[in-house]
Amino acid sequence: MNEINEGRKASTTSPLTVVTSGHEPVMGLADHSPALFSTYRDLQKLRYDYPLLLIKESTEGKYICSLSNVIDDILQRIAPRGVEGERLRKHGLALEEEIRALVSQGTKGSLIQLWEKAETALLSKAKIAERKALDESFSEARAAVRYGGEVIDCHNETPKKILSHIWAGVQEAKTRKTVNEIEAFALKLSDILKSDSMKSEQAQGADVLKRSVGTVFEKSFDFEAFSDVITSAHTDGVMPEKRRRRIRSVLTVLKSQKFVGTRESTVRPGARGGPFEFSFNGCARALVAFQERLPDMAELVKAMAIAELEIENKYNEADHDPYFKQPDEAFLEPEDLEMFPSYLVCINKGLDRPKELAAVISALTSGLPFKILVQNQDILEDQAIESGQLTFGAAGSQLAMMAMGLKSAFVLQSVVSGLYPLQQSILAGMTVSGPSLYCVYAGQSTKGSKNTACVLPYLQAAAAAESRAFPAFIYNPTAGNDLASRISLAGNPQPTDEWPTHGLNYADPELQSLSEKIAFTFADFVVSDARYAKHFTIVSHSDWQDGMVPLNVFLELDIQALSGKVPYIWVTDKNDLLRRAIVDDELIGATRRCLETWKNLQETGGINNSHACGLLAREKEIWEREKAEELSALKSQPVSETPSASQAVETEAVSASEVEQPEAVDTSVAMTTEGPYIETPRCTTCNECTDLNNRMFAYDDNEQAYITDPDAGTYRQLVTAAESCQVAIIHPGKPRNADEQGLDELVARAEPFN
The missing domain is CATH 1.10.8 (Helicase, Ruva Protein; domain 3)
Known part of the structure; x- marks a missing residue:
């Protein structure tokens, strides 16, 4: 499966061979899992992202x-x-x-x-x-x-741990700047007050002067007279009392603020007397906390602005006093929020409550720095028969699609098994100024359930992405002005196809080796959950019939061709015996709707867009019609006389000169002499690169990989293939397309392999 085959993956180079069942007794569905799971039964033996x-x-x-x-x-x-x-x-x-x-x-x-x-x-x-x-x-x-x-x-707590860790790192870097500014302002204002204190009558009194000189020269000075002279000389330099009170007030605000912990702070966030807590388990509570802290936020922003003016001695009471008396809500600008930590909200359960869902939507439309994780433990948990149809999907997935429609919030949807490759996208969402939504399916481990085959969270999550039940996508409103720049389907296996397909090696009852390309559909994802056993009928090899067709093929047939056809998916039992599982009408309908949802997402992401495909078809039709008209016109012309020998020689000379002319270079593509290549003789035939892009990578006669066309994919795919290669023989070279997004990051990732 592609989720397993991305990153640093399986160390085994040959797929596990399964055997068709022959006449063995058929066990219950709880003993079966998708046939493509066979290679990944023991994840401890494989090299993958966890x-x-x-x-x-x-x-x-x-x-x-x-x-x-x-x-x-x-x-x-x-x-x-x-x-x-x-x-x-x-x-x-x-x-x-x-x-x-x-x-x-x-x-x-x-x-x-x-x-x-x-x-x-x-x-x-x-x-x-x-x-x-x-x-x-x-x-x-x-x-x-x-x-x-x-x-x-990889387990149920992993999404929260990953996002909390990245969020904390971003906040640390962000608040470090704020802390430095606050402490610098406080130090300089304290110096101003200290300097003013040295000019006061109390600081220049006879007793103070006497203590500063000491007892050695005590009888040599008239400290009363000395004090009178100094005080009269510095009367004009004393700070006005109003300014002194203003600076002291600002200092109090700077030293008592609870938004960022200073170097002297030893109390943990959220504790009594300590800094504010910015991590919450519910969006409603986070919104309340934000509203409660608004006055303190405005007060701190005002204090820092006044401090800057006072330090530069530019505070003008006539102009600035009315300005700083504005109400708190009117005073704060969006850019002022940049200096404060963002709010992390991790929602594991409770999104089905109207109040919490309303709070999430409110946060996403507010423009405020809320980073919200909505975690789905089991996207099949709430499946039900409604109006005679098997529903699929989860509130989190629907929420992500809706949030993308808001056009203003950063949205990332992924399964937990795909989070590591999306690290930079997660980071991008943490650094945008507005709200971000992360919808993650954590994979429901069914280990220990007597009704369900043991499927670890990583594999279950990977299957959800593979089956299009929980597809990945990223929407970044700050990435550009058009949809093509803002949305990415990175993280999906074989994103240009309807269903991912993979090779399955198996042996028939006579132990003859066979192989077949099979698709991984929504039904393949559901089959490992015994709660939906009634939608399948397990059929052993002896009962296979000619009318049986793979489910993905069945979905492509028109109504007339469906007669006599029975859709099935491939499954294996705990002994790796291969069987077919017939799918019922309800699950066929759910699989069809899952596919339609995926196609809609593909279109949004610019893949197989119906408008673009329609335009291309029309342009092709026009081109073919014009070509046919040209050919027809040529055929209607009389045949010209045979050219003379001298004309023929002249024509050949012109043709030769035309051939010798170099082709025009497309300057839109960055040319490089350091192209990608593979050390083909060292290839172990692990299928990593060919599964990633079989138009860019292919096998030679020795079943060893080489690059067929470096322009058949992206530089990101070249780098990903290099990182995935178990023997490190893929060298991405330099980027060929200077306009590809994220080249700086990709070049850095490619450096160890070049």
Whole structure:
């Protein structure tokens, strides 16, 4: 499946072979899962995006990193190419597998803590003769670790952990500037008051002067007379009392504000006397908190503006007093909100309550800096038969589509298995000035349920994206002025197709090897949930009939061709025996509606747009008609005489000169001599790149990959393929299209592979 095949993925290079069932007894649906799940039964043995490292104190704008990428980064820096580095690579990958196993078993901790536990476990299992070399490899690798932080697995808490971590990093960078400004203003205003205090009569009194000189010269001075002289000389420099009170008032506001914690603050946010809390579990409560804090926000903004004027000695009471007496709501400008932390709202449950849903919509239309995570645990949980139809989808998904229609809010929808590749998009939503909505399907783990096959959250979430049940999309209103710039379908497997298709290798009852391309549909996603067992009928190999057709093919047939056709999907049981599952009418209807929703999203994202396709068809029709008219006109002309020899020679000379002319160069495409290439002889035929884009990548006669057409895809796909390659043989080169979005980021990601 594509979700598994993106990023640093499966280390196995050959797909698992399943066997058709023959005459074995058919078990219940609870024992079956989609046939394409067969390769991914044991995720601990595969290299994929999880576990994730939540990078602590990142200085590179990178907040999360997969464990596989951490290990790859270390090995690329310490392991020499070729046989010399093979020992380090082998030991490093073994360490990664052990850490992944620990995390999957529920072990929590930082990267270093898990690293040490994995080292101990591997050393204890190793033979005595191997331990020294193993320990040396681990020590060298440990010294090369760049990042620290918590390591997390893919589970129900993962979306909140990822978004909270990125949000906290963004807020830290944002509030650092505000804290510096507040502390600088406070220091300079204190200096002004201190300087004024030195000019006051109290500071220049005889007793103060006497203490400042000391007892040695006490009898040599007349301090009373000295005080009279100094006081009379500085009378004009004393600050007016009104200004002194104004500066003291500003200082009080600066030192008592609770929006950002200063360096001296030791109380955690939300505690009594500490800074305000900006993370909430409900949008309604967050909106109330924002309204309650508005007066304090306006007061702080006013105080900082007055401080700046006072420090520069530009405060004019006649002009500025009326200005700063404006009501709080009228005083605050949208740009003033930039200095304050944004509000993070994480909603796991409760979106079905009208009050909470109304609060979310209100926040999304307010223009305020609310970053809202709406997490779906189980998008099939609320399925019901309504008006004779099986419904699909969840409130979160519908909310994302509606929010995109508002045109003003940043919207990102994704499954939890796809969050890591979308890290930069998540960050973009955190940094926009207005509201952002993140709708994430976390994958409902059915482990332990007696009615449902065990499907881990990562695989369940990946299946939701693969089946178009929960497609990914990003809408960024700040990315440009047109829809093409603002919306992206990045994160969807094979986004130009109706359904993703993948190869399935299996053996028939006579153990003859067969292979077939099969589509992964909405029904394939539903089949792993026993709550919907009644919509399927499992059929063993002995009962297969000619009228059976794959569900995706069935959906393409017109009404006349449906007669005698029975739609099915491929499933396997726990013993990897392949069977067909017949789909009933209700689920066929739900699958059809799911496909229509996906097609609508494709059109919005500029893929298979019906208007563009219609225009293209009309233009093609006009071109063909004009071409036919030209040919008809040529045929109606009389045949010209055979040219003379001299004319023929002259014509050949002209033709030759035309051939020798160089073709015009399209300057809209950035030309480069450093093109992409693959080290084809080292290819392990893992299907990573060809599944990503089979028009850009293909296999030669030896089943080894090469680049057929570098312009058949995007530079982003080249970089993604390079990152996905298990043996690091894909080199993206330099970008060929200077107009492609996000080139700076992509060039940086491509650098290690060039």
